[in-house]
Amino acid sequence: MTQTKKSSGHPLDGLLRLDRIPHIWCPGCGIGTAFSSCLIAMKTSGIDLQKTVMVSGIGCSGRGAGYVNLDSYHTTHGRAIPFATGMKLANPELNVVVFSGDGDLFAIGGNHFIHAARRNVDMTIICINNFNYGMTGGQVAPTTPYQAKTTTTPAGNPERPFNLPLLAYASGATYVSRWTILHTRDLMESIEEALKKRGFSFIEVLAPCPVNYGRRNREKALDSLKIYQERTIIKNDAHPTELDIDFDRGVILGKFIDLDQPTCTEMYDKTCRPKDLLYD
Amino acid sequence: MTGDVACAEGGLAAGCLFFGGYPITPATEVAERMSERLPEIGGTFIQMEDEIAAMASIVGASCAGVKSMTATSGPGFSLMMENIGLAICTETPCVVANVQRAGPSTGLPTQGAQADMMQARWGSHGHYEIIALAPSSPQEIFYQTITAFNLSEKYRLPVLVMTDEMIGHLSERVIIPDAKDIKTVSRTRPKGRKDRFKPYRPGPDGIAPMAIAGEGYNIHMTGLTHDERGYPVMTVEAQYEMMDRIMKKVRQNLDDIIETEGYRLDDAEIVIVSYGVSSRTCLAAVDEARELGIKAGFLKLITVWPFPEDLIHRLAERVKGFVTVEINLGQIHLEVERCTAGKAPAFLVGHPGGTIIPPERVIDLLKEAF
Amino acid sequence: MEFWRIPLDADEIQITRGIVHIIEDRCKGCGYCIEFCPKEILEFSTKFNQKGYHPPMVVKPDDCVNCHYCEIICPEFAIYSVEDTMNMEKAQG
DSSP states (O other): OOOOOOOOSOTTGGGBOGGGOSOSOOTTOSHHHHHHHHHHHHHHHOOOGGGEEEEEOSSTGGGGGGTBSSEEEEOSTTOHHHHHHHHHHHOTTSEEEEEEEHHIIIIITHHHHHHHHHHTOSEEEEEEEOSEETTTTSEEOTTOOTTOOBTTBTTOOOSOOOOHHHHHHHHTOSEEEEEETTOHHHHHHHHHHHHHSSSEEEEEEEOOOIIIIIHHTTOOHHHHHHHHHHSEEEOTTOOGGGOOOOTTTOEEEEEEEEOOOOOHHHHHHHHHSOHHHHTO | OBHHHHHHHHHHHHTOOEEEEOOOTTTHHHHHHHHHHGGGGTOEEEEOSSHHHHHHHHHHHHHTTOOEEEEEOHHHHHHHHHHHHHHHHHTOOEEEEEEEEEOSTTOEEEEEOOTTHHHHHHOSSSOOOOEEEOOOSHHHHHHHHHHHHHHHHHHTSEEEEEEEHHHHSOBOOOOOOOGGGSOOOOOOOOOSOGGGOOTTOOOTTSOOOOOOTTSSOOOEEESSOBOTTSOBOOSHHHHHHHHHHHHHHHHTTHHHHOOEEEESOTTOSEEEEEOTTHHHHHHHHHHHHHHTTOOEEEEEESEEESOOHHHHHHHHHHOSEEEEEESSSSSHHHHHHHHHTTSSOEEEEEOOSSSOOOHHHHHHHHHHHO | OOOOOOOTTTTTOEEOOEEEEEOGGGOOOOOHHHHHOTTOOEEEOSSOOTTSOOOEEESOGGGOOOOOHHHHHOTTSOEEEEEOGGGOEEOOO
């Protein structure tokens, strides 16, 4: 006999703005899974959720901030990181999580990303990489693979994509990892680790965009996930230069960088504050 | 001290604890002063990677509960427009000083102008209300920066301090009063049950109390059109409601916001309208004109935006004409012309930028036109 | 494709049992939970939810080990499992 346990709803309901669910993400879109992993990580990490804020830019992933039942800020396109930098420096007690997409963080916001990483601002960046601009209907992004079709590269993408972990590493990020939405548990644990870590943490999450990217590249949502299963290799501590995304060759996942370095706020206090202000 | 330093000191006197900046002539000295002073008093200075980031950072800092400001000049002001719009839409208080230089584009970096006045009004996309002040001396920069903070905190919007290279780099005596004699205003904070708080439900004064990050209100802020809960709502009705709030909080408080000064205006037949550094030209011109028997008076705009429409309108009923003096080729002049509604002629003494306008040019026009 | 070995302490490990809850009207029918359930206990149901999708249904309820994989991979917060404390049992060796 199976006794049904009385249930009080989905375990994440408390962290969701339920009056805004269902979210806008399409069927099969991976952002929801990444978002879910992020919320679970927030819960399990034990960080003070009242002091936790989510900041997003613009785009499909940028809608993340709108669904989390925490202080949440949906800013302008590409500017989530400088907005979040202002928040963190103004109130270092806040745990700042930036949840946004590849176009937002690395095309229009690329400059902000490298500088926040250089400064080692203590924040966690979760970048949903779905290889295109989904919100506007599937245009080429700085992460679109070479030769992939999008609405603005109908003959195939003539450009090369970014290797995001390499960029993050070169810019000074102190935690860098990459997972896919199929690797939910690793992803969740990685986000949890990043949330608890001091310094600039970057997690790239590969996620399918079946409606805009998948459709033009003959890849249904489940196909994408099967590719994530079959053509990825988990290789922690891989050197960031090996991390180009080429599914024909195999894509490397894992935690690549985990360093302990003084944060922006710590260095500012040490360098700029008069000593008597520091110890009262 | 110089006007730029006075600007930084005014910000500090108003309670500013965060400055996100980017170097630009002729506003750099504001950032330099702040970088020295803020860490001493528990605040934070950061030089961001560009003006877009500088503006975004001060909006973020303000949302985290700290009074924040930045300072820039024309090219940087252009880049800041994006997030000035965000601050307007999310109703986030902050202060932007624009130490104007001649443009367009890179223009004359080391020489002043007053040619960003319309950009101050309409530079960010969409329709909105904004407050812009125009000081005419380092002492006024000091006080008006405080006023800018007070207005921005009271009405929850970005306030612009439109100074210029001439007064920014002008050294004059600035008297800084005791802290207890400086009136500072801070945003209204919410009371009552946190779970029932609606971040954009206006209080009795038409302005919504502002919850800051980390207090447990779980607020959402977005640059999308939003309802009282702060949630995006993509309807015409929501747009009406939101626009109504951000317009009305300024339009219904014009008497509280708008500040002007008159000089020999009571019996004036000709009103010289000016603001900022050009005020100095006009004070001299009025005295000179009076000596020549021309009954001129000077209306100094301390608040340029919102524009004192009613005042110009009333004056137009009784005077012979208006002369606007400004270091551009006709911006506020257009406003004056509009507000006279054809009841009195409006003339311009303009300048393409790079130097101040000598009083003789005003006198010449007065002689010629009246 | 089950090429993993049986752990040496498999006899002693308590396998948890779970009960799957499905919030049918949140489902958008992506099928991730069905495809990737390690115990293959889910299938598409034939009925439609409010949005017109076929939500999953539990076809082998006794096989759920409460691993929560469906719960995390579901992009819609539409499925979760809770521990079935009444039916804990020793694993078969």
